[in-house]
Amino acid sequence: MAAITMTHIVKKYGDGFPAVNDVSLEVADGEFIILVGPSGCGKSTLLRMIVGLEDITSGDMVIGGTRVNEKAPRDRNLAMVFQNYALYPHLTVFENIAFPLRLRGMKDEEITKLVNEAAETLELTEHLQRRPANLSGGQRQRVAMGRAIVREADAFLFDEPLSNLDAKLRGQMRTEIARIQRRLGITTVYVTHDQTEAMTLGDRVAVLRKGVLQQVASPRELYEEPVNLFVAGFIGSPPMNFIPAAVEGDTLKTPFGPFRLPPERAAKVQGRDVVIVGARPDHFEDAAMVDEGKRSSGLSFSGAVDVTEWLGHDLFAYVPFEAQADIVQQLADLSRELDSEQIRTQLVISLHTSSKITAGEDADLWLDTSRVHVFDPHTQENLTREGGPAGSGVPAATSAASTG
Amino acid sequence: MRFTAFPEHRGLLELPWSVPLEKWPAELLASYPRGVSRHVVRFVRIDGTVYAVKEIGQPVAEKEYRLLRDLERRGLPVVRAIGVVTDRVTPDGEPLDAALVTRHLQFSLPYRAVFSRRLAPGTSGRLLDAMAELLVRLHLAGFVWNDCSLSNTLFRRDAETFAAYLVDAETGDFRDPLSDQSREYDVEVATENVAGELLDLAAGDLLDPSVDPFATARELAPRYAGLWDELTRTEVVDPNEYGRIEARIRRLNDLGYDVGEVQLSEEDDGSRLSFRTQVVEPGHHRRRLRELTGLDVEERQARRLLGDLDSYRAAAVMPGTDVDEATAARHWLTEIFGPLTSAVPAELRGKLEPAQLFHEMLDHRWYLSEQAGHEVRLEDAADDYLRTVLTAKPDESAVLIAPDLRTDQ
Numbered sequence: 001m002a003a004i005t006m007t008h009i010v011k012k013y014g015d016g017f018p019a020v021n022d023v024s025l026e027v028a029d030g031e032f033i034i035l036v037g038p039s040g041c042g043k044s045t046l047l048r049m050i051v052g053l054e055d056i057t058s059g060d061m062v063i064g065g066t067r068v069n070e071k072a073p074r075d076r077n078l079a080m081v082f083q084n085y086a087l088y089p090h091l092t093v094f095e096n097i098a099f100p101l102r103l104r105g106m107k108d109e110e111i112t113k114l115v116n117e118a119a120e121t122l123e124l125t126e127h128l129q130r131r132p133a134n135l136s137g138g139q140r141q142r143v144a145m146g147r148a149i150v151r152e153a154d155a156f157l158f159d160e161p162l163s164n165l166d167a168k169l170r171g172q173m174r175t176e177i178a179r180i181q182r183r184l185g186i187t188t189v190y191v192t193h194d195q196t197e198a199m200t201l202g203d204r205v206a207v208l209r210k211g212v213l214q215q216v217a218s219p220r221e222l223y224e225e226p227v228n229l230f231v232a233g234f235i236g237s238p239p240m241n242f243i244p245a246a247v248e249g250d251t252l253k254t255p256f257g258p259f260r261l262p263p264e265r266a267a268k269v270q271g272r273d274v275v276i277v278g279a280r281p282d283h284f285e286d287a288a289m290v291d292e293g294k295r296s297s298g299l300s301f302s303g304a305v306d307v308t309e310w311l312g313h314d315l316f317a318y319v320p321f322e323a324q325a326d327i328v329q330q331l332a333d334l335s336r337e338l339d340s341e342q343i344r345t346q347l348v349i350s351l352h353t354s355s356k357i358t359a360g361e362d363a364d365l366w367l368d369t370s371r372v373h374v375f376d377p378h379t380q381e382n383l384t385r386e387g388g389p390a391g392s393g394v395p396a397a398t399s400a401a402s403t404g
Numbered sequence: 405m406r407f408t409a410f411p412e413h414r415g416l417l418e419l420p421w422s423v424p425l426e427k428w429p430a431e432l433l434a435s436y437p438r439g440v441s442r443h444v445v446r447f448v449r450i451d452g453t454v455y456a457v458k459e460i461g462q463p464v465a466e467k468e469y470r471l472l473r474d475l476e477r478r479g480l481p482v483v484r485a486i487g488v489v490t491d492r493v494t495p496d497g498e499p500l501d502a503a504l505v506t507r508h509l510q511f512s513l514p515y516r517a518v519f520s521r522r523l524a525p526g527t528s529g530r531l532l533d534a535m536a537e538l539l540v541r542l543h544l545a546g547f548v549w550n551d552c553s554l555s556n557t558l559f560r561r562d563a564e565t566f567a568a569y570l571v572d573a574e575t576g577d578f579r580d581p582l583s584d585q586s587r588e589y590d591v592e593v594a595t596e597n598v599a600g601e602l603l604d605l606a607a608g609d610l611l612d613p614s615v616d617p618f619a620t621a622r623e624l625a626p627r628y629a630g631l632w633d634e635l636t637r638t639e640v641v642d643p644n645e646y647g648r649i650e651a652r653i654r655r656l657n658d659l660g661y662d663v664g665e666v667q668l669s670e671e672d673d674g675s676r677l678s679f680r681t682q683v684v685e686p687g688h689h690r691r692r693l694r695e696l697t698g699l700d701v702e703e704r705q706a707r708r709l710l711g712d713l714d715s716y717r718a719a720a721v722m723p724g725t726d727v728d729e730a731t732a733a734r735h736w737l738t739e740i741f742g743p744l745t746s747a748v749p750a751e752l753r754g755k756l757e758p759a760q761l762f763h764e765m766l767d768h769r770w771y772l773s774e775q776a777g778h779e780v781r782l783e784d785a786a787d788d789y790l791r792t793v794l795t796a797k798p799d800e801s802a803v804l805i806a807p808d809l810r811t812d813q
Binding site for chain 2: 085
């Protein structure tokens, strides 16, 4: 077991472009951390530097208290999980797990001990003498994880392990990975471009953008207190709505009407003419579903709903709106960077499933303005964020303790 | 259904894309040996051409299509990607995964077919050499495979050796630059895969007992390292040793590589030079044969054919006349290569492809000449070869395989 500490890590390629730029991040012993971001954000490069597949241009990579910058991958004692997840149909489950150890020349008794231990962790003991064809999907994934476990590595590394799998298998595997990681309590770094995967798997999530670490926090904090427009737009599905607003004193004037900010928030916004209001789909509601008493604390407005989508446990309504051209352009650029297909000049609103609102009508809607965030359109910074410094990269004591 | 494709047979459009691949009617399918795959893969034959269809998520299918096309454009030995079928929907409106269509490589031998026959001595080493060379070539192009395995490779005979082709690029990527550690890791993954696949064959009683799975797998890394070093190492020479540079270039040509550039730099004290060569592209003999004859064959087959062409020219040129190489090549093609390879009866044409056939005829002549104690005419040797050797060979244009060898993993 080991902590992984990255200090001012930089990776520059021949053209001088920093693929990873001054990343400092500490992964506690036993912690499960996710590196997430759109393609080209540097997450895979960072992972390859941890494993040792890429040279580090500058900065320190420390694993288990030892600086490993110059160490070959095999001397770092890390396991890339699912580097090979082929299961061989004629080999028993035992041999499927054991053969890489035999290839390395390990002695039989040691192999037997390691495979039996791994099988116990993986709940595969009674299946060891079977062939893979007799296993369920989840069990088969566990066999593949067994190959990593018997290597007795200090940490597990995953590089988009689920991207080649179909949706059903992906869900199964996600559950298996989370379960085994908790059981082993092994330090784990997991790279994905999928924010849903990031939000459901990790103790903490590190969001990267163009090689720069944006924010490291628990999934909940990323969702509720994003540091900037990028993180706010990347995390959450459907994504956060961005609404341009003019600032007049303590009032924000949006295309859906004005609302007042409480004094301490108003103070943070002062000095700007225009801001971007960020509202999650669930910050909205059908006005008819909101208590009288509560309604006055938010913004009531009428919106032209052009489409509704009912997904069983969710009901979404889409409300197009007009906004200033320059802000629209900026939001479109952001959307492209986020690999998002979302057209940002419409609201996506989550309604209570019993709402009677239908497409094609002007609906009475309500926004809980106490929960929205306000962003500076130029620096993209979240002006109304609460809590500590953004991307400190140091794990919270609680998250390490809960898994370590 | 949407088919984004390279112009190819329109029959592909008429395949039952609204049906999951697993449920395609048997009469459409060609029975081919498959490796261990995570996905459903099927082979279909349309007017004599065989295609492989793999069902896979759309982003992965599109990525793999791009990578395969890109590798092919760079002249690397890969299967030809034909297209990606997306937006597949069943009649009930259920969406289906995308499908990647590649053209099946003719006269190729999957490892299961190769290893489960009785292997001639040295065959497994030659297969590993072919695999090592494929990895080296991919790495020189900046491509990291991440899942090199026997299942993801097809072999074609190339004179006395094999040429390996990449058939699955799903996990691969181009890197600029590709680090040494990544290359080593790629070889490590390949070694583990080969060991697992050979063990699997052994456990299924499908492996020639003379092959030791672990020992064989362990041979891959040194073979790879040897070739990589040969192609990329820096040498230090005295300024008067230019001959060594020429020798190095000849050696690389012999290995089938053309040298694009020689970089020379003075060592610190100026008394010695270090030089390294940059190989552009393998296929030295292959390109030369293609220029001369239009024949497109594997590298070592080309070397063999060029050898025969040279001796033909030497024998044909009368003292004092000057037949240029191109003219000699034209005559050789119409008088020697063409007639001999087309003398094969139609029912035997699926046994071996023409260039390999010619190579084996040359071998057979050598063998007969040794026995007879004098030079046997090539025409006679060829005739004897067709009657005594070729008829006994298995069909390689399409290696069909017994049902128990098929795997649906």
